[in-house]
Amino acid sequence: MRRHVLLFGLVAGLLIALLQLIEYRWLVLAHSFEIYGALIAAIFAAVGIWLGLRLTTPKVVVQETVVVQEVVVEAPREFVRDARQVEALGLTPRELEILEFIAAGLSTREIAERAHVSENTVKTHSSRVLDKLGARRRTQAVERGKALRLIP
Amino acid sequence: MRRHVLLFGLVAGLLIALLQLIEYRWLVLAHSFEIYGALIAAIFAAVGIWLGLRLTTPKVVVQETVVVQEVVVEAPREFVRDARQVEALGLTPRELEILEFIAAGLSTREIAERAHVSENTVKTHSSRVLDKLGARRRTQAVERGKALRLIP
DNA sequence: CCGCGCGTCACCCGAAGGGGTGATTTCGGC
């Protein structure tokens, strides 16, 4: 980021110098003022657009035959649960919790241990989750949960 | 996109007009020329950056109380399977295929239909997948498969 | 040619998951 600012400053300086040069050589004419202004405007706008794109576009780096692509980390992709989906589906906090455990690949027994409840309770919750998600299997529930942004 | 170009043209025109006005009113001084140029440069660079960002930043649209957010499709996040992991685990193409079906939430029967093989075959494959991934359940296999970049 | 990896299919058995129903408790709101 700082690199970009420095780069921009450098480019700007060079451009100004260049324009000054051009001005003194060929544009010392009547109305050169307007042309000069338009020229500056156009060039800097272009540079600005380029810079704006640079700031948000991924970069591709080639490293020892391995292509590494810098991904735009739009705020480290911190997971944010889609509250509207949750509400629309009527999922309770506990049910979401069990869904997360399921997505982690835990068995009913393991979930029961971690959630400090009986296996029957876990089964009840998971049944409700499957029902509310319209899923017939845990794997399907997980798939839908991820698609609906209910779980990471 | 075309909208942006038009918008930019309009803004540019207004700015030029504004600057002309300012120039005639207060900047008819010695050396106003450089100031004027710098001003144009700065403003248009800013506009350019803003425009550049606008072109690549997600947009939020409010529709009948429903907020729809355009998500930046970062090069559709093309999935690239980690071939080294596949080799390290000794997973065959068919097994990976079945793993994908499992991740999609399909049952053994459904997978058998889509893969045009018997349920028994699917069970054999899925058993091998679970074995090779060190998983005890399908959900766990999916979780590990994703973690190891074997499946999207 | 023979072995090996892969894909295919079968059968069995026990474990796990899923569907349905009913019941109790707890807690916050009306």
Add this chain to the structure above:
DNA sequence: GCCGAAATCACCCCTTCGGGTGACGCGCGG
């Protein structure tokens, strides 16, 4: 104080899943 939502637990029944084993055909490489 009653109601409803949420959470808890139980039991039954059936399906699915997972583990184990065995077998067959095909193609490739030694």
